[in-house]
Amino acid sequence: MRVNVSGFDALKNENGSVRLALNAFTLTGTSNAFYPVLVNRGANNQFFALDTRCTHMGCVVPPFNATAGASVCPCHSSRFRIDGTVVPGSPATRALQSFPVSFDGVDLLCIEIATLGYTVSETSVQSGTGARVQLQFPTRTGVKYEVLFRQSLAGAGVVVPFATTIGGAATATVLTGNNAAATLFVDRTSDAGFYSIAVQVNPG
Numbered sequence: 001m002r003v004n005v006s007g008f009d010a011l012k013n014e015n016g017s018v019r020l021a022l023n024a025f026t027l028t029g030t031s032n033a034f035y036p037v038l039v040n041r042g043a044n045n046q047f048f049a050l051d052t053r054c055t056h057m058g059c060v061v062p063p064f065n066a067t068a069g070a071s072v073c074p075c076h077s078s079r080f081r082i083d084g085t086v087v088p089g090s091p092a093t094r095a096l097q098s099f100p101v102s103f104d105g106v107d108l109l110c111i112e113i114a115t116l117g118y119t120v121s122e123t124s125v126q127s128g129t130g131a132r133v134q135l136q137f138p139t140r141t142g143v144k145y146e147v148l149f150r151q152s153l154a155g156a157g158v159v160v161p162f163a164t165t166i167g168g169a170a171t172a173t174v175l176t177g178n179n180a181a182a183t184l185f186v187d188r189t190s191d192a193g194f195y196s197i198a199v200q201v202n203p204g
């Protein structure tokens with residue numbers, strides 16, 4: 001998961017925190033896909049990415065509250081510090097699961113979430129409207145996907161429209177997952193470049 005820190009006011013300062021959701025969830029979690037990810041900013045540009053699944057009984061913990069000095073679970077008041085460790089005396093006894101992060105020192109925070117990974121297979125196909133690229137990948141229910149194209153690996157990705165049938169018009173930009181494999185088709189507009197499937201995240 002790539003997060004542009006400047007895109008979130010809450011992450012501009014120490015003790016800032018934002019909760020990023022990949023799908024709908026309730027207080028007690030989510031039955032079909034992912035718990036939100038908590039991104040916390042500590043001192044000296046140190047960031048923490050944490051699973052919001054409370055280690056007591058699985059409720060979803062809220063963003064870090066600087067006044068309270070903790071993320072306080074709404075179910076039984078377990079308290080977690082900015083790095084996800086548990087405050088003694090809480091019903092929970094274990095830290096929130098943390099994900100590896102790397103920060104470029106300027107704006108880009110990369111978070112490694114193994115369970116979020118998926119592979120995309122890609123094939124060139126010919127449709128009535130011209131050359132297309134077929135992209136296939138597994139989806140998770142309620143997660144929203146989009147297709148990005150970049151001319152070089154270092155370049156910024158731009159969202160490109162896609163079709164869901166080989167001959168259909170490429171007009172959709174978002175696909176909502178249903179736990180089945182998806183097959184999308186994009187019009188080939190360049191001799192070289194890279195397509196990728198990105199997941200939308202929203203502050204939640």
Ligand code: FES
Binds near residue numbers: 054059073074076091
């Ligand atoms: S589920 Fe969080 S404190 Fe009980």
